[in-house]
Amino acid sequence: MVGAFLSPRHAHPDGCGxxxxxxxxxxxxxxxxxxxxxxxxxxxxxPALIGALPATGWAQQSPAPPxxxxxLASDVYLITAPSGNLVxxxxxxxxxxxxxxxxxxxxxxxxxxxxxxxxPIRYVLFAPGDSMGDEGDAGxxxxxxxxxAHERMKMxxxxxxxxxxxxxxLQIYLDxxxxxxxxxxxxxxxxxxxxxxxxRRILYLGYAFVAKGYPRIDVPSGASIDSLIxxxxxxxxxxxxxxxPGRGPVSTAADVGAYRDMLQGxxxxxxxxxAQKKSLGEVIAAKPTASWDATYARGGVSPDRFVESVYASxxxxxx
Numbered sequence: 214m215v216g217a218f219l220s221p222r223h224a225h226p227d228g229c230g231x232x233x234x235x236x237x238x239x240x241x242x243x244x245x246x247x248x249x250x251x252x253x254x255x256x257x258x259x260p261a262l263i264g265a266l267p268a269t270g271w272a273q274q275s276p277a278p279p280x281x282x283x284x285l286a287s288d289v290y291l292i293t294a295p296s297g298n299l300v301x302x303x304x305x306x307x308x309x310x311x312x313x314x315x316x317x318x319x320x321x322x323x324x325x326x327x328x329x330x331x332x333p334i335r336y337v338l339f340a341p342g343d344s345m346g347d348e349g350d351a352g353x354x355x356x357x358x359x360x361x362a363h364e365r366m367k368m369x370x371x372x373x374x375x376x377x378x379x380x381x382x383l384q385i386y387l388d389x390x391x392x393x394x395x396x397x398x399x400x401x402x403x404x405x406x407x408x409x410x411x412x413r414r415i416l417y418l419g420y421a422f423v424a425k426g427y428p429r430i431d432v433p434s435g436a437s438i439d440s441l442i443x444x445x446x447x448x449x450x451x452x453x454x455x456x457x458p459g460r461g462p463v464s465t466a467a468d469v470g471a472y473r474d475m476l477q478g479x480x481x482x483x484x485x486x487x488a489q490k491k492s493l494g495e496v497i498a499a500k501p502t503a504s505w506d507a508t509y510a511r512g513g514v515s516p517d518r519f520v521e522s523v524y525a526s527x528x529x530x531x532x
Contacts, residue, residue: 276320276324277320277321277323277324278321278324279321279324279325279328280292280293280294280318280321280322280324280325281293282325282328282329283463285300285413285415285455285457285463286410286413286415288302288303288304288390288413289301289302289303289410289413289415290303290326290329291457291463292312292322292325292326294312294315294318294321294322295315295317295318296312296313296314296315296318296342297312297313297342297419297420297459297460298312298417298457298458298459298460298461299311299312299313299322300312300408300410300415300417300457301326302387302390302392302410302413303326303329303330303332304332304387304388304389304390305332305388306332306333306335306387306388307332307333307334307335307336307387307388308326308330308332308333308334308335308336309335309336309337309338309385309387309392310322310326310334310336310337310338311337311338311340311392311394311408311417312338312339312340312342312417312419312459313339313340313341313342313419313420313459314337314339314342314351314353315342315351316349316351316352318351319351319352319353319356320352323356333357333358334353334356334358335358335359335387336358336359336361336385336387337351337353337358337359337360337361338361338362338383338385338392338394338406338408339351339360339361339362339363339366339376340405340406340408340417340419340420340459341363341366341401341402341404341405341406341419341420342420342459349373350373350374350376354373354374354375359377360373360375360376360377361376361377361378361379361383361385361394362376362377362378362404363378363379363380363394363396363404363405363406364378364379364380364404365402365403365404366378366404379394379396380396381395381396382394382395382396383395390410390411390412390413391411391412392408392409392410392411393408393409393411394406394407394408394409395407395408395409397421397444398440398441398443398444399431399434399435399436399437399440400421400428400430400436400437400440400441400442400443400444400445401419401420401421401428401429401430401431401436401441401444401459402420402431402434402436403431403434403435403436405419405420405421405436405444406419407419407421407448414453414454414455415454415455415457416448416451416454416455416456416457417457418445418448418456418457418458418459418469419458419459420458420459420460421441421444421445421459422445422448422456422458422459422464422469422472423458423459423460423461423472423512423514424458424460424461424462424464424468424472425461425462425508425509425511425512426460426461426509426511426512426513426514427502427509427510427512427514427515427516427518427519428441428476428514428519429513429514429518429522430519430522430523430526432522432525432526436526437526437527438476438479438480438522438523438526438527439480439526439527441476442473442476442477442480445469445472445473445476446473448466448469449466449467449469449470449473450466451466451469452465452466454466456468456469460512460513461512471508472509475505475508475509478504478505479501479502479505479519479520479523480523480527482499482501483496483501483520483523483524483527484527486499486501487524487527487528493521493524496520496524497517497520497521500516501520502516502519502520
C-alpha cells in the first residue's frame with residue numbers, strides 16, 4: 214500500500230514534487246551546482262540502503278496477500294490456510310471464524326476476510342490442528358477478537374491474553390445466525406469439536422476428517438482409532454450437507470463414509486497382525502494401508518506413521 218501512494222512527483226520532497234516549497238529565499242546558481250552531485254548520489258544510494266535493511270521495518274509494512282477463498286453460501290466462506298481449512302460466517306455486525314489457527318497465517322486470514330467484509334472479526338473458535346494450541350492465541354488477542362476453544366486445548370501459552378472455554382456444547386448467535394460447536398469423542402485429539410452452521414447446512418469436522426489424507430491420532434493424550442471411527446461414523450449419514458474437513462476439498466457424506474471405511478479397514482488389519490504378536494516393525498512392513506494409499510497417502514501423515522498410531526492405540530494399556 215505504501216508504494217501505491219509514492220509517485221515520482223511525491224517521493225522526493227526536495228526535488229520537483231508538489232510538496233517542494235522554496236518560500237521567500239533564493240537559490241544561487243553556484244550553490245545549486247555544488248549540491249547537485251550530492252543529490253544525485255543520495256538518490257543512487259537511497260534505494261540500495263533500503264534494499265539492505267533487515268526484514269523488519271520496511272518489509273513488514275507490506276500487507277499479507279489473501280489466501281484462497283471459496284464461497285459456500287451467501288455469507289459463509291472457506292479459507293484455505295497453511296494451518297488448514299477455516300470457515301468464516303460474515304454478518305453486518307461481525308464475523309465468526311472457525312478452524313485450526315496459526316500466528317503466521319493470521320494476517321493473511323484477515324486480509325482474505327477484508328476482500329468480502331469490512332465487519333469486525335468478533336469470534337475465533339479454535340479447533341485442534343497439528344499444534345493443539347501451542348501457538349497461544351495466534352495473534353487474535355491483538356485484534357480485539359474474542360477467542361473461544363474447548364477447555365482441553367492448550368490455551369495457557371504465555372502469549373494468550375484471554376480466552377473462553379467450553380466443555381460440551383457452545384452456541385454463538387450473531388446477526389440472526391447460529392453457530393453450534395459440539396465436543397466429540399477423543400479421535401484426533403481429546404479436544405475434537407464439530408461446528409455446525411445451522412441455517413446454511415455446512416458442517417466443519419476439523420482434523421478428525423482429512424479428505425485425501427491419513428489422520429494424526431494423538432494417542433499419548435488419550436485419542437484412539439476406535440474413538441476416531443466412532444466420531445466420524447454419524448456424519449456419513451448427513452446427506453445434503455457441505456462437509457468441511459481439516460484439510461482438503463469440501464466433501465460429502467459419501468466421502469466421509471469412504472473415509473470411515475478406510476479407518477475401519479486399516480484398524481482391522483492392524484488388529485489381526487497384532488493378535489499374531491507381530492511387532493510394530495513387522496506390522497508396518499505388512500503395509501496394511503496398501504489398499505487405500507492411492508487415495509489417502511497424499512496428506513501430511515505418512516502411511517507408516519498412521520499405522521504406528523493405530524497399532525499404539527490398540528495395544529492394551531499398562532496397569
